[in-house]
Amino acid sequence: MQKLIPPVLRGTIKPAFNPRLPLGLRRRWLELTSRAMLAPRDCRYEATTLGGRPAERVRAHAQLNRSVILYLHGGGYFMGSPRTHRAITGRLARLTGATVYVPEYRLAPEHAYPAQLQDALAAYRALLDHGVAAECIAVAGDSAGGHLALSLLLALREIGLPQPAAAVLLSPWADAGLDGESVERIGARDPMLTPKWARLTGADFRGGVEADDPRVHLLAADLTGLPPLRIEVGSNEILLSDAEGLCEAAEAVGVEVSFRRWDGYWHVFQVHAGLLRAAAESLEGIAAWLRERWA
Template sequence: MDQSVRSRAISNVLRLGVRPILHRIPGHPGGIRTARSTVDAASLLIRPGSRVRVLPLNDPQLETGRDERPVTGEWVVSRDAEGTSEGAVLYLHGGGYVVCSPRTHRPITSRLALDTGLPVLAPRYRLAPEHPFPAPLEDAVAAYRWLLARGVPASGIVLAGDSAGGHLATALAGEICRQGLPSPAGLVLFSPWVDLTCELSLRAQRGARDPYISAVSAQRVARLVVGPAGFDDPRLALLTCAWTDVPPVFIQVGGDEVLRPEAEALAEALTSAGADCELQVWKGQMHVFQILNRVLPEAAAAMRDTARFIRSVTAPAVPERSEAA
């Protein structure tokens, strides 16, 4: 479909007003903390909507008797389907591994809960530069183990994430395989930040019309994310993983964004490994456009496609539902 008038208007505003600021984000802890405080303050204005409930989660896991990582975050649950589901979406928010929280991504988690009927667990994982990789991955694994330990079947769990959260969700899928845990039902990625070295996005920077993300600023942030170990941790390198026994994967990326080549490279790597992978490139769309699903027709349509994928991979664990408006 052609880009809507509303989408073009929002892209132009971001290109002129927001992108120049993001391009100059300093790659040092002080600048990151300032950006984090600003984003956290703005997130207080985000309301989940009357059709969902947001329930806080803070479980120190003392009852296990083992040295388990605490699991904190929030559940987002559709009021229409509350208490009826046997599955869950484990959603890992984006933000370059340095900003954002479950609250900032409620427009996505709320829509997922409404459209699929599944409760959405959005864990609060540790952020860089205070906690470089693999700290976020350890927290994501703890959240997945938490779901399994509380009786949610792996066949009903879908891993999902956007941007850096897409990287984290994909790394989690690989870590689940390495640790011998039951495989989830599927993997959903919105504009995933696949290559933290930013080699692919830097090459695409000149030709891309991304109104939001700058590959240069992403590279500066990535140096803080990887910490003293650098980029040598194999869990960071998603394009060179074996990807055996990976569940079905659904990837959406904006046609104009600088991370498009990374999403395409991941889809190619997964397909070459024999995985069931569907890649959607949305013409004219920006980075994580799905977060605007309340105002953009393209974003609403993309979320409906996502819900169809989630229902298909979790069936029969999750009964078929009519699509939310």
């Protein structure tokens, strides 16, 4: 299965990242193709609101605990939704017993930075306002959602709100200029992303913010005081350097980091947990790590 999935991704998911196609078509394409990802059926996916934005609440039918995961979906900041990531959010709900909230934050290019950060911050504030203790919250995100999750942690520190117990970053984007060594080295071998698409999307997301601004170029940000981080990345993706750079930067300022590089795997391969043993193993390990942090 590990060898079969990348060619399928090139023919199905990768076209959704083609900047030459109309944006509306790319968004619908991703929504349709994501239905092939096997979302757990023993979970409830409920429409709700969080922080003034539409959101999805994901809960397993089994016994729930007090823990909450605020999951920020990927999609380059210009597509994706709670529905496209149910293969991950459903399994995290099932494996941890937590309630998972997935806000439908505003997308670029209609809404440039900092709209997405404002929505994520409003969602986190809403959890606190609803009586969820910060030590019971974990923040998680993949790809651009990983960038947003880390941006949220930095914003919480700056405004003095309590940090969550932990954060999980899957294949996180961190280098706003996409200048990492892996971008060109892996390039065309990445079965999902292309450097050209990633740079164009990053420019649309940033709006008038320069690529080297620490607010968006998170490898240049001061990560002091952040909660424990779990970072996972595939060896066959252009964002490998971003994940490795974040790990080094966080450890350099004393942040606890659990890092895993999955050799032979691709961008956010965890969405294939219903088909791929390594994807299921990754989410099982993340769930166990989160339970330790909540404890």
